[in-house]
Amino acid sequence: GAVVSQHPSWVICKSGTSVKIECRSLDFQATTMFWYRQFPKQSLMLMATSNEGSKATYEQGVEKDKFLINHASLTLSTLTVTSAHPEDSSFYICSATSGQVNPGANVLTFGAGSRLTVL
Amino acid sequence: SQKIEQNSEALNIQEGKTATLTCNYTNYSPAYLQWYRQDPGRGPVFLLLIRENEKEKRKERLKVTFDTTLKQSLFHITASQPADSATYLCALDTGGFKTIFGAGTRLFVKA
Numbered sequence: 001g002a003v004v005s006q007h008p009s010w011v012i013c014k015s016g017t018s019v020k021i022e023c024r025s026l027d028f029q030a031t032t033m034f035w036y037r038q039f040p041k042q043s044l045m046l047m048a049t050s051n052e053g054s055k056a057t058y059e060q061g062v063e064k065d066k067f068l069i070n071h072a073s074l075t076l077s078t079l080t081v082t083s084a085h086p087e088d089s090s091f092y093i094c095s096a097t098s099g100q101v102n103p104g105a106n107v108l109t110f111g112a113g114s115r116l117t118v119l
Numbered sequence: 120s121q122k123i124e125q126n127s128e129a130l131n132i133q134e135g136k137t138a139t140l141t142c143n144y145t146n147y148s149p150a151y152l153q154w155y156r157q158d159p160g161r162g163p164v165f166l167l168l169i170r171e172n173e174k175e176k177r178k179e180r181l182k183v184t185f186d187t188t189l190k191q192s193l194f195h196i197t198a199s200q201p202a203d204s205a206t207y208l209c210a211l212d213t214g215g216f217k218t219i220f221g222a223g224t225r226l227f228v229k230a
Contacts, residue, residue: 036220041222043219044220111162
């Protein structure tokens with residue numbers, strides 16, 4: 001089945017530093033990947049849609065200069081939180097659709113998530 | 120804009136009983152609706168998808184219904200087990216290959 005690997009699973013950093021999170025599709029090619037952010041007991045909030053070889057599409061209210069997304073290949077997308085601050089602390093999750101299950105539907109395979117804590 | 124409402128209160132049931140979770144949406148009926156399971160500190164895992172022309176879908180102990188008149192989907196787990204304890208998320212396609220999620224309902228199954 002489709003597998004998405006996300007790394008690191010947790011990271012602690014100092015305020016002002018940048019953190020990179022990687023998302024890889026292991027056994028399928030993902031032309032589109034999605035980045036979500038989740039606060040405790042809240043819904044997943046879509047941050048951006050990442051397309052291979054092109055610029056990411058950001059949702060309203062998401063700062064593209066703060067959250068840099070790069071989708072360099074069909075199997076890798078990265079999210080860089082630049083100049084991180086405590087309010088950026090959250091659970092970040094990536095996902096991809098393989099198109100193998102339920103054709104025509106956007107069924108998502110998620111990574112395990114990355115817990116970011118900014119001190 | 121489309122909104123998804125799931126019961127924010129946790130659902131506590133006894134092992135062996137049927138758990139029923141509700142998902143309501145506010146605007147247009149989507150072409151399909153999905154249910155995911157999320158364990159603490161993990162990413163969601165896809166469970167079932169039901170299309171707008173389907174009334175019911177089953178997979179092992181899971182059953183999903185989709186009522187476009189009521190703008191509601193029900194998610195049932197029969198013969199529930201403690202291992203079924205998790206948060207269950209309802210998700211809708213909003214078009215343009217974009218999926219939005221409800222906040223989820225936490226299920227606790229007691230042995």
